[in-house]
Amino acid sequence: MSAETVVIGTGSRPWVPSSFSVDHDRVLDADSFERAAGTNRVAVVGAGRDGLRAATLLATTGVEVTLFDRRHRLLEECDSEMVDLVVEDIGRSGIRMRLGEDVLEVGPSVDGAMVVPIRGEVERFDRVVVSVGRVGNTDALGLERVGLETDERGRLWCDERFNTWVEGVCAVGSVIGHPNWLRNSLDQGKRLAVDVLFSGNFERGPAAAVTSSGTRPEILQAGRTTEELMAEGVDYESGRAGFVAGAVNSLKLLWTRRSGRVLGAHAIGPDVAASIGRVAAGMRRRLTVDRLLSSCGDDLLLREAATATGPLTTSGALPTAAVAPPVPIEGPAWRIDAV
Template sequence: MTESHYDLLVIGSGPAGESAALNAVKHDQRVAIVEQQRWVGGACTHQGTVPSKALRHTVRQVMRFNRNQIFRDLGDPRTLTFPRLLTAADDVIKRQVTMRSKFYQRNRIEVIIGRAHFVDAHTLAVSHEGREHRLTADQIVIATGSRPYRPENIDFYHPRVYDSDTILKMSHTPRKILIYGAGVIGCEYASIFSGLGIKVELINTRDRLLEFLDDEISDALSYHLRNLGVMIRDREEYREVKASDRGVEVTLESGKRLRGDALLWCNGRTGNTDQLDLDAVGLQADHRGQLEVDEHYETSVEGIFAAGDVIGWPSLASAAYDQGRSAAASARGKENCRFVDDVPTGIYTLPEISSVGATERELTQARVPYEVGRALFKDTARAQISGETVGMLKLLFHVETLEILGIHCFGAEAAEIVHIGQAIMKQRGEGNSLRYFITTTFNYPTMAEAYRTAALNGINRL
């Protein structure tokens, strides 16, 4: 058994682990990262964000081809099988792994493949191919991410039952798929499958889709998913799942029986902490396998930090990068670090959604006097040129100070567009004002000019 010592050890090479390791090495610390998968990148690269967004992009391209009359003159509409679609995602994953591997090589960060568990607060045992060696460090960052939650009464080993990880290995194209769970992942895959022409039944356990969104945006998502042919079933819970060679049957508590060729389970995630031997250091995860941290991303054990999905909300790759960087800064003794609590949402449905700040419901409940400015994409020249006319930009602002309180965007490139408004919201004092969009000249034709249109629409309501 060998033993090596480091200034910082990071468990997991997803966004949080990568940014923690890079931040530490840039400050002249000796760093190693432990990754249990064969390749670096974590679930974000191999099972989550990257492959699902690559799938969505390809489906979106096919949909644009099929509805454009100019392309119709060149040939018949195109269809893709799901396995063929996966090859596009595989290409992106390979490029991501190559790029991220170079990060570690260039910065001389040692990548150790194996499964890590705690021996004590400064020691990890790493097992790989029957061998075990120990690593010690002054500080440790847990960035092990999360995995899909799997109820015990569902047979996930059946070839017709999938979760958001295993769906990337589906080797056939179902005629109809049942998706249980209408959170972000469920809605994104509902868009992907319906865009392929597959019948989709989306089972939502809540009153409406993505309740954390502004109500108007949630309603728009429901409408457009239904327009793609998705059957949405709200306020439903499963009672039993039966899978056979002939298909899958989901019995709901309401008595309904839904049948399909496959089931995609997208209801909740669990932090990857169960194999870390947390008891050895006196740490305890909650019922979701997640760890609690303070404003410095330090756990209840001094010198052990955590970041990314393993600490829960907001469980976004964008936040994980910043959390990992802050955890590494805290670990080396920096007194002030950024605690990530103002993250924009980016939901890659068809069309996509992005928002930052307060919703109308939140402002109403808080009795904040606000007004609304809207710009419909169908009225912008750029959207008409691109053919992406579905969607809108919505600004919420204070009626007296004109301070921007919330930005909600639904439509093509929403996750890009939202950052223009986010930049203004981050300004202090009079810098955060609706007037910025009225007094600024935007390029024409662009989607960005929707901000000017929305601002004028809102100011005219006062």
């Protein structure tokens, strides 16, 4: 069989360190964590997207969950303000977070499963879920025969149009770069298909994809984060909607100060998917905030975030809200700042 374009989208599977013993009974991986439902005490090792998803879903069933991770910040690829909202919700759900704690060993025990932190004593649970990364399903494809190599996790690296360094071979989904959730993989596949069918006449970049944190509550985002813009020295403004106690939906919109071109959006809530989708579509068309509003003026959440007015920071220094420790946001339903 031959083709002008070959797309690799074989997905990924959980990666397990050699010191972790997964028996798929008392010690589970991220793809089989549902088997821990109905038990009393569960440890989740790894607080990435898979681990947070497992922890939050198990907690909703009444399981007492302890979450271990050697990092001090969750969901580093997400906007920090959105992560703060997720962390607050996780705390209210009763999940015990053991951040900054590395785990040396995991394995089944006589009466359940055990976790051995590098510092501390052995801790015992009914079940343990291991979620410390994923590996691409590329080992059986014979990629070396066409000149393709993967990294240590079996992943391929592509440009923004999903082309590998071998002409005619593309890749989408969790076999490229950071493991992606289904929402992003489907979006990549659709955009690549249009790109191939219409010979590249489809303007889009990786920033236009909608990604999901997979947590409860779920963070949906498209485009750049505040941290990325600050690190690159981009002169931007941000508007917020729904950042008040008891708000059902919260959205943060980012755009350039000079031209008004939309740079990204980040949201939490049951009704935010349509808003984020509109922002992603607008970014593909390089719309400004004004043009985005004119194309979706009935979206009240977007309008509230984009038309917020308030004090701006023009000195070049970070606004106080950007560097202060996270605190519950009170007052108006929006806040605007700029760097």
